[in-house]
Amino acid sequence: MAGAIGPSRFLRGFTLHDVETPEVRLRAAVGGSGPPLLLLHGHPQTHSTWNKVAPALAERFTVVAADLRGYGDSGRPEGGEGHRNYSKRAMAADQVALMRALGFERFRLVGHDRGGRVAHRLALDHPQALEKLAVLDIAPTATMYARTDKEFATRYFWWFFLIQPAPLPEHMIGADPEFFLRKHIDGQLKTPGATSEELFAEYLRCYRDPAMRHAACEDYRAAATIDLEHDAADAERRIEAPLLALWGAKGTVGALYDVLETWREKARDVRGQPLPCGHSPQEEVPEDTLRALLDFL
Incomplete structure (x- = not known):
């Protein structure tokens, strides 16, 4: 069941929906008309990260910008045995169920960061649902772990911090969520001011929730365990x-x-190309990102 709950604050012309899927309630902003296009955010963002590109995409597509399970205003289940509730398999199944609830059996998909990793698994588990796939600023998870060296571990330290057993990272981040969140975003983005203070406050609103911080850690713990098992089986x-x-x-x-x-x-x-930015093209260079996405989609 999908229920509209009002206009989106950050995505102009979009309506927010709460959609009950078999395992979790998902929050999504829906707007536009045309072929369906699903947008999936990364960590530590929410669906609002697409605010600079979603309205333009909605001129050609029916755009669904969703909060991944555990993030934003979506439901936050417990991690489960072996972190399986935050496996990319479970998170991908959510999104297929979301799109079906909205009436879309087949769709295009753009995923940034964690959303790109969910999209990778969705492409393998649900190939019949996917027409085209765009991934933003990621290499495959298994590849990145397999090629880990000092340089990568230093630059992406949270890949190894957030996977520590609960409640160590949750407790440490909880001491000052705003400091951690700001340092994390500022360290990854290379375009000053790309994340507005209003948007940062929205991310912080969600990140202040201990259940969301735990969910984010479970997402990373799954990536370092059960997701690698699934990737190895599908090598x-x-x-x-x-x-x-x-x-x-x-x-x-x-x-x-x-x-x-x-x-x-x-x-x-x-196919693909670099863009003149850091980790978040949709926030840092939205016009370049739009041009590349529209050419492809």
């Missing part, structure tokens, strides 16, 4: 949908990886 499979990779020329992913090469190991039809 020989390839994404069938056309894939676009965009990444920040000033960020860690672009500096440490041949991004297109990493995705050509995982997908059959890959």
Whole structure:
């Protein structure tokens, strides 16, 4: 069941919906008309990260910008045995159920950061649902862990901090969530002011919730455990949908990886390019991001 709850504060012309899926209630902003397009955010953002690009995309598509389970205003289930409730398999199934509840069996998908990792698993588990896939500023999870070195561990320290057993990271972040969140975002984005203070306050509103901080840690714990098991089992499979990779020329992913090469190991039809930004193209260089997405989508 999907219920409209009012206009979106950050996505102009969009309506917020709460959608009950088989396992969790999801919050999504829906706007526009045309072929369906799902947008998935990363950590520590929410669906509001798409505020600079979603209205323009909605001129051509029916855009659904969703909060991943555990994030934003979506439900926050317990992690479960082996962190399985935050596996990308579970999170991908949520999004397929969300789109079906909204009347869409098949759709295009753009995923940033954690949302891109959910999208990768969705492409493997639900290929019939996916027409095209764009991933923003990530290399595949298994690849990044397999190639970990001092440089990567230093730049992406939270990959190794957040996976520590509960409640260590949750408790430490809880001592000053605003400090951690600001340092995290400022360290990843290379365009000063790209995240407005109003948008930062929205992220902080969610991040102040201990259940959301725990969910984020469970997301990363799953990535380092059960997600790697799923990836290993599917090591020989390839994404069938056309894939676009965009990444920040000033960020860690672009500096440490041949991004297109990493995705050509995982997908059959890959194209992409760097953009003049850090980790969050949709916030830092929205016009460049829009141009690349529309050309592809």
